[in-house]
Amino acid sequence: DAKTTQPNSMESNEEEPVHLPCNHSTISGTDYIHWYRQLPSQGPEYVIHGLTSNVNNRMASLAIAEDRKSSTLILHRATLRDAAVYYCIGGGADGLTFGKGTHLIIQP
Amino acid sequence: KAGVTQTPRYLIKTRGQQVTLSCSPISGHRSVSWYQQTPGQGLQFLFEYFSETQRNKGNFPGRFSGRQFSNSRSEMNVSTLELGDSALYLCASSSGISSTDTQYFGPGTRLTVL
Numbered sequence: 001d002a003k004t005t006q007p008n009s010m011e012s013n014e015e016e017p018v019h020l021p022c023n024h025s026t027i028s029g030t031d032y033i034h035w036y037r038q039l040p041s042q043g044p045e046y047v048i049h050g051l052t053s054n055v056n057n058r059m060a061s062l063a064i065a066e067d068r069k070s071s072t073l074i075l076h077r078a079t080l081r082d083a084a085v086y087y088c089i090g091g092g093a094d095g096l097t098f099g100k101g102t103h104l105i106i107q108p
Numbered sequence: 109k110a111g112v113t114q115t116p117r118y119l120i121k122t123r124g125q126q127v128t129l130s131c132s133p134i135s136g137h138r139s140v141s142w143y144q145q146t147p148g149q150g151l152q153f154l155f156e157y158f159s160e161t162q163r164n165k166g167n168f169p170g171r172f173s174g175r176q177f178s179n180s181r182s183e184m185n186v187s188t189l190e191l192g193d194s195a196l197y198l199c200a201s202s203s204g205i206s207s208t209d210t211q212y213f214g215p216g217t218r219l220t221v222l
Contacts, residue, residue: 036211043112043198043213044151087151096141096211098151 004088009103012078020073020102022088027068031091035062035073037084038101044087047073078106110135112201112214120220126187129217131199133180139163139204140182141211142174145196154197157182158204186219194221 005023012018024033035047048055048062050071055062061074075082087101113132121127133140142154153166157176174184180201186193196218200211 043200043216044211045213046210049210096143096151096153098143098153100150 004099006102011105013107018075018078023070024090025069027090033071034089037086039084114199114214114217118218122222125189128185131182133201137201139202141200142184143198189221
């Protein structure tokens with residue numbers, strides 16, 4: 001799996017968009033980029049994944065750089081329930097390799 | 109559809125003992141993965157089972173083992189417990205057909221070793 005680098009924490013206001021960056025400069029051409037999040041006292045939950053093109057689902061959008069060395073998870077309108085640790089993972093063929101993730105704090 | 113269930117939710121053991129944790133995957137899922145989560149090391153992959161066979165293994169000592177049954181339920185065992193084994197043990201299931209399949213995590217078993 002590719003090594004990923006994320007900021008330790010980020011803070012945003014409720015109902016504003018949030019952009020969570022991730023660097024994965026060692027990612028291989030066939031590795032997918034996965035995002036999971038972990039709410040307090042819960043197991044991680046899937047958010048989104050993609051390979052090359054930008055991806056959208058009901059939870060978020062994933063913008064992948066053209067060189068695939070970085071990506072950004074976009075929460076279009078953060079709510080208090082989005083406060084969690086967000087993990088960016090490159091690869092996944094041999095089990096998900098979680099880094100430290102970004103602790104997202106949402107201010108009301 | 110019921111989610112991934114793990115039993116027990118909490119467990120207290122003493123050093124030297126062994127422990128068995130259980131995981132029931134989502135119905136129809138054939139892959140079960142186990143992870144250890146600690147404040148210091150974060151989430152670390154232990155192993156993955158698919159159709160009763162271990163498909164991948166993380167970098168953990170042989171004291172950590174697991175198995176999967178024909179109904180896809182899985183157990184993991186830790187022998188000769190050490191204080192450092194205190195952690196949240198998470199189980200995740202997926203259809204397992206592709207490495208990009210979404211993994212669905214259970215709530216975890218909180219193991220405390222005294």
